[in-house]
Amino acid sequence: MTAARPAPTTTAVTVVGIGADGWAGLTDTSRAALREAEVLVGGPRQLDLLPPQCTGERIAWPSPLRPAVPALLATHAGRRIAVLASGDPMFYGIGRALIEEIEGAEGVAGAEGAEGVAGANTLRVLPHPSSVSYAAARLGWPLEDVEVVTLVGRPAARLAAALYDGRRLLVLSAGAGTPGEVAALLRDRGFGPSRMRVLEQLGGAEERTTTETTADDWPDSQPPGDPLNIVAVACRRAPDAPRLGAVPGLPDEAYEHDGQLTKRHIRAATLGALAPAPGELLWDVGGGSGSIAIEWMRTHPSCRAVTVERDPVRAERITRNADRLGVPGLRVVTGAAPAVLAELPQPDAVFVGGGLTAPGLLDACWEALPIGGRLVANTVTLESEALLADAHRRHGGELVRLAVAHAVPVGGFTGWRQAMPVTQWAVRKTLDTPSGADR
Incomplete structure (x- = not known):
């Protein structure tokens, strides 16, 4: 059961970005907002940077932070609140959470028919240069050519999707141990030759940049540095490491599998039919090795996927x-x-790669789709092919057969070995999509 949202408030909130240089690095506007605030909210480190002239009640964020936002706004309704954020609050900062909570509260008020409430909640953001801006300036890296990956509250494994030879990365650290985690991941993923630097306390009096080294040479015994750091990585792939491209159709060898794998060429065609777009959610039904869902998510950081697999061993794989x-x-x-x-959230697209003969499966997937949603189903069996032919008759779309052959040795010569052909049904749900038995 979803917890009830606190009642909308008329609280004025100012979000002030602050750097490692503290009070001295703030603009006059930011200083005035902090002096005038009746409530000062931030991390303990940030609150300690404020002088005594900031007399508001000081409240340290609890952990986890995000669930505490609505209750805090409701508790201090009617008071002037200043929230401290590291650097630019709208760049992987608290600004997003506050915007979403305030807009959500206004939406609830509007839905309930309250007059004069929507728009009463205000959020004023006073940014400070972000650590990413400082890092790019120190390194001489044009910021538009750099990919930023945050590991704050996120697993280090997500960095792997950004690893491409020659790419420059700035990694937002979760703490002092993050540089060592980054080095270990780079080595494990075949990017040990990548060059690394750690930039600490950017913009502050204690600013420091470590000597450049490779991930291969990063000492596991190196003591942790300052927890306020960012890791710069110039990606270099080891010569013997597999090359993973940026488009669907990764090598089959990239996956651990037991044979239940949508093969490379069929996978590329399937993702093309599914047509992922930023922010969309995929259901991957009959996950197997998870290749379709994984490559859907690799197309954009905001793409999401749920894979359904009945075999626990395969699910772990x-x-x-x-x-x-x-x-x-x-x-x-x-x-x-x-x-x-x-039990799943509504998808933007559905892929059915297994279990088509389960009673009601295809119809359930079709009914779950919104208008504009896509459904793609693959099969190699005659029984499932008959189901797809019937679905095509009822709902339209495109029914194709995909055949791939590989060149293999035949004695002293070379011949073609045909893989099992795949029948694929792809359809987009529209207002005029046929839904009954007659077309």
Whole structure:
């Protein structure tokens, strides 16, 4: 059961970005906002940077932070609140959480028909240069050519999806131990030659940049440095490491599997039919090795996926593959479809790679889709092919047969070995999509 949202407030909130240089680095506008605030909210380190002239009640964020936001706003309704954030509050900062909570409260008020409440909640943001801006300036790296990956509250495995030869990364650290975790991951993923530097306390009096070294040479015994750091990585792939591209169709060898794997060429065609877009959610029904869901998520950091696999051993294997290939956020549901589908959030697209003959499965997937949603189903059996032909008759879409052949030795010559052909049904749900038996 979802917890009730606190009643909307009329609290004015100012979010002030602050750097390692503390009070001295703030603009006059930011200083005035902090002096005038009746409530000062931030991390203990940030609150300690404020002088006595900031007389507001000081409240340290609890952990976890995000669930505490609505209650804090409700508790201090009607008071002037200043929230401290590291650097730019709208760049992987608390600004997003506050915006979403305030807009959510206004939406609830509007839905309930309250007059004059929507818009009464205000959020004023006074940014400070972010650690990323400081790091790019110190390194001489054009910021538009750099990819930023945050590991604050996130597993280090997500860094793997950003590893490409020649790419420059700035990694937002969760603490003093993050540089060592980054080095270990780079070595494990075949990027040991990547060059690393750690930049600490950027913008402050204690600012320091470590000597450049490779991930291979990073000493495991090196004592942790300052917890306020960012890791700069110039990616270099080891010569013997597998090359993983940025588009669907990763090498089959990239996956741990027991044979239940949508092969590379079929996988690329399937992702093309599914057409992932930023922020969309995929159901991968009959996950197998998880390859479709994993490559869906690799297309954009905001893409999400749920894979359904009834075999617990395979479900664990999917989790390992997702971790290895940089999408640890893949949700793996162990259970049989269609029974477990009712518990899942509405998808933007559905892929059915197994279990098509389960009674009601295809219909359940179709009914779950919103208008504009896509459904793609693959099969190699005659029985399932008949089901797809019937679905195509009822709902339209495109029915194709995909055939792949590989060149193999034939004695002293070379010949073609045909893989089992795959029948694929792909359809987009529209307002005029046929839904009955007659077309």
